[in-house]
Amino acid sequence: MIKNNQKRSKMSNVKILDTEILSDNWYILKKVTFEIEHKGITHKQNREAYDRGNGATILLYNKHAGNVVLTRQFRMPTYINGNTSGYLVEACAGLLDADNPEDCIRRETEEETGFKVTHIEKIFEAYMSPGSVTEILHFFVAEYNNEMKVTDGGGLIDEQENIEVLEIPFNSALAMIQTGEIKDAKTIMLLQYAALNNLMNL
Incomplete structure (x- = not known):
């Protein structure tokens, strides 16, 4: 358990800028471009996510x-x-x-x-x-x-x-x-x- 007095990295204000479907042959592979704020600085990032359901x-x-x-x-x-x-x-x-x-x-x-x-x-x-x-x-x-x-x-x-x-x-x-x-x-x-x-x- 994380104690209250321990420092935690705070991330907020995620904004999806673009979603590209790379493949939907079997399940769905997406390339997501987004902005995320970390310690007051906004970062632009790209990630691929594979969605096969739960x-x-x-x-x-x-x-x-x-x-x-x-x-x-x-x-x-x-x-x-x-x-x-x-x-x-x-x-x-x-x-x-x-x-x-x-x-x-x-x-x-x-x-x-x-x-x-x-x-x-x-x-x-x-x-x-x-x-x-x-x-x-x-x-x-x-x-x-x-x-x-x-x-x-x-x-x-x-x-x-x-x-x-x-x-x-x-x-x-x-x-x-x-x-x-x-x-x-x-x-x-x-x-x-x-x-x-x-x-x-x-």
Whole structure:
């Protein structure tokens, strides 16, 4: 927490001068020219911002079994940045589209993992890459059991999703952060939240 007697940088009076669409082939990439005042001086700056909408993610956990449900899928951007397989182990997630965060994550959970969860809990929101991406991600956790499994999951064929569903001991998932087997930020945040808040009662 920032104390009242600590100095804080004050920025105000942001004025958008121009917005140029650089690409709208998949999502929207904008070049924004703006003025911003900092310590009484107005600066003119240019930044690019990628708008793919907001999203939601969830950690499914089973206290009785001591397991969590994660997924594995191919992520092209990681492949071209040194991830030799291109696959990531991740928590279930998806874009909101026209839904609210809770409806979105219920839908994505069933599509990706095959579990139809009953009670979900929102724990926080976070900007995932605020220097270049507009997205806010809504984070959830939910308990699951085998009776909630209604399909095999795996994602939607018409969206060319090919998702492997993984049920992993919680302690093994935590260890995978240390070994580098889990490098996805949202998944690390959810697993660490579960550990800090003793969700598994371990």
